[in-house]
Amino acid sequence: MKEIIRKKMAASPVLRWTVLGLVSFTMLTGYVIADVMAPLKTLLEQQLGWDSSDYGLFTSGYGWLNIFLLMLIFGGMILDKKGVRYAGVLSVGLMIGGTLLKYWAITADLGGAVSSFSIGGHSLFSVKSQVLYATLGFAVFGVGVEMIGITANKAVVKWFRGRSLALALGINVAAGRIGTAIAMFGSLPLARMTGNPGAPLAVCLLLLCIGLLSFLVFCVLDRREDRETETLPGTEKEEEFKLSDIVKIAKIKAFWYITILCVLFYSAVFPFLKYATELMIQKFHVSPGFAGAIPALLPFGNILLTPLFGSIYDRRGHGATIMLIGSALLVCVYTLFAIPALTANWMAVVLVLVLGAALSLVPSAMWPSVTKIVPYRMLGTSYSMIFWIQNWGLAFVPLLIGVVLKNHCIAGTVVIDGVVSTRYDYTLPMLIFAGFGALSIVFALLLRREDARKGYGLEKPNDELQTNSTTKTQIP
Numbered sequence: 001m002k003e004i005i006r007k008k009m010a011a012s013p014v015l016r017w018t019v020l021g022l023v024s025f026t027m028l029t030g031y032v033i034a035d036v037m038a039p040l041k042t043l044l045e046q047q048l049g050w051d052s053s054d055y056g057l058f059t060s061g062y063g064w065l066n067i068f069l070l071m072l073i074f075g076g077m078i079l080d081k082k083g084v085r086y087a088g089v090l091s092v093g094l095m096i097g098g099t100l101l102k103y104w105a106i107t108a109d110l111g112g113a114v115s116s117f118s119i120g121g122h123s124l125f126s127v128k129s130q131v132l133y134a135t136l137g138f139a140v141f142g143v144g145v146e147m148i149g150i151t152a153n154k155a156v157v158k159w160f161r162g163r164s165l166a167l168a169l170g171i172n173v174a175a176g177r178i179g180t181a182i183a184m185f186g187s188l189p190l191a192r193m194t195g196n197p198g199a200p201l202a203v204c205l206l207l208l209c210i211g212l213l214s215f216l217v218f219c220v221l222d223r224r225e226d227r228e229t230e231t232l233p234g235t236e237k238e239e240e241f242k243l244s245d246i247v248k249i250a251k252i253k254a255f256w257y258i259t260i261l262c263v264l265f266y267s268a269v270f271p272f273l274k275y276a277t278e279l280m281i282q283k284f285h286v287s288p289g290f291a292g293a294i295p296a297l298l299p300f301g302n303i304l305l306t307p308l309f310g311s312i313y314d315r316r317g318h319g320a321t322i323m324l325i326g327s328a329l330l331v332c333v334y335t336l337f338a339i340p341a342l343t344a345n346w347m348a349v350v351l352v353l354v355l356g357a358a359l360s361l362v363p364s365a366m367w368p369s370v371t372k373i374v375p376y377r378m379l380g381t382s383y384s385m386i387f388w389i390q391n392w393g394l395a396f397v398p399l400l401i402g403v404v405l406k407n408h409c410i411a412g413t414v415v416i417d418g419v420v421s422t423r424y425d426y427t428l429p430m431l432i433f434a435g436f437g438a439l440s441i442v443f444a445l446l447l448r449r450e451d452a453r454k455g456y457g458l459e460k461p462n463d464e465l466q467t468n469s470t471t472k473t474q475i476p
């Protein structure tokens with residue numbers, strides 16, 4: 001059986017890399033939208049009258065449904081039960097629906113309407129209706145984009161298992177980073193050129209439709225491959241998701257270390273990007289038209305570095321150490337960002353590049369490492385559990401930063417593009433991010449110790465272990 005699959009896969013490398021290209025392109029189109037509003041914070045405040053906590057609420061909406069309605073976990077279950085094709089098309093559909101709602105909210109004239117929520121006559125909170133609808137749209141989109149992340153991972157594992165898997169996973173992550181770079185680089189200039197904060201979203205919607213087409217082509221190839229594989233002698237149906245798998249995964253200590261490391265690490269990076277453009281304008285005095293370009297360097301660096309570190313891990317190992325180094329870099333970067341006297345443009349560029357190296361190191365080692373900790377048949381569920389917990393951080397850290405900025409960091413006003421805007425002191429938010437980095441170091445160390453105790457092989461080359469352990473668990 002092992003040999004038959006190996007021969008089949010070896011016979012179609014072009015097909016495998018084409019599949020990776022198609023799935024990764026769909027990821028890319030989703031990731032553009034995930035970050036497209038980030039460079040527009042100041043513009044939303046200037047043109048739509050939002051403040052930092054409106055923006056923080058909107059940004060946090062990304063994880064609401066995933067977290068509170070357990071959509072990510074259900075997404076993992078749907079993926080495991082219905083397969084990558086069904087889950088992928090559903091994901092893109094959700095992304096399109098959510099983005100349409102967000103676009104409508106941003107561009108419609110709601111006349112400054114406010115939505116109030118109360119229980120038993122007690123007013124809970126009020127929020128601008130525009131912010132609420134945009135947040136709901138982002139929440140629906142968030143379900144789709146997280147689900148496509150898990151689906152893409154599973155599709156890559158399906159096509160690449162036993163063959164350059166870490167490199168392929170790294171390339172898939174890199175595609176997501178290209179999407180983030182496009183958003184960081186293009187969004188603000190487009191919105192300023194058109195004078196419309198909704199314009200980047202409209203372009204993204206078009207891109208997402210092309211992403212859907214790309215995924216549909218993948219579905220055709222994947223279906224054909226499945227049919228051919230089914231006809232091979234000795235082919236067994238893969239085990240389906242069982243609820244009891246969640247309990248089994250939850251009993252693995254190293255799974256929790258990697259999950260907590262994941263939430264801490266990502267909470268210190270992605271939420272930073274939501275505020276990075278404003279940080280560049282306000283702390284480093286970068287012109288608004290160019291401000292998105294510096295944070296955009298971060299994902300650009302990842303595009304090359306993530307597959308590079310992935311293939312180093314494949315060939316030389318040191319997965320837990322790679323995650324440790326990435327976490328340590330976070331502390332250095334954010335401590336330097338926090339120092340008020342450091343305001344030189346070049347310093348911002350250097351720090352963003354180092355942060356980019358950290359964001360390449362950790363994911364390139366983290367996602368393949370999960371395959372060494374949990375058995376293959378539980379991998380989809382494991383990824384969805386990790387993403388679910390990570391989403392708590394992605395939802396609440398931006399909100400926390402928005403609230404901290406509004407309540408503790410207002411330092412007067414500043415004129416940006418001829419418009420008087422609130423000036424923020426970003427020292428405290430940067431120290432919060434540095435704190436997440438410090439905690440990440442602790443969990444990376446715990447993970448390394450647990451690996452030494454249990455012998456997961458996180459420090460060993462993937463290529464060595466892929467033939468030894470992964471194929472053993474994947475192919476009966």
Ligand SMILES: NCCCC[C@H](N)C(=O)NCC(=O)O
Binds near residue numbers: 031035146387
């Ligand atoms: N800005 C998109 C955030 C995606 C988060 C997703 N759960 C994830 O962790 N993906 C892997 C990665 O490294 O981007």
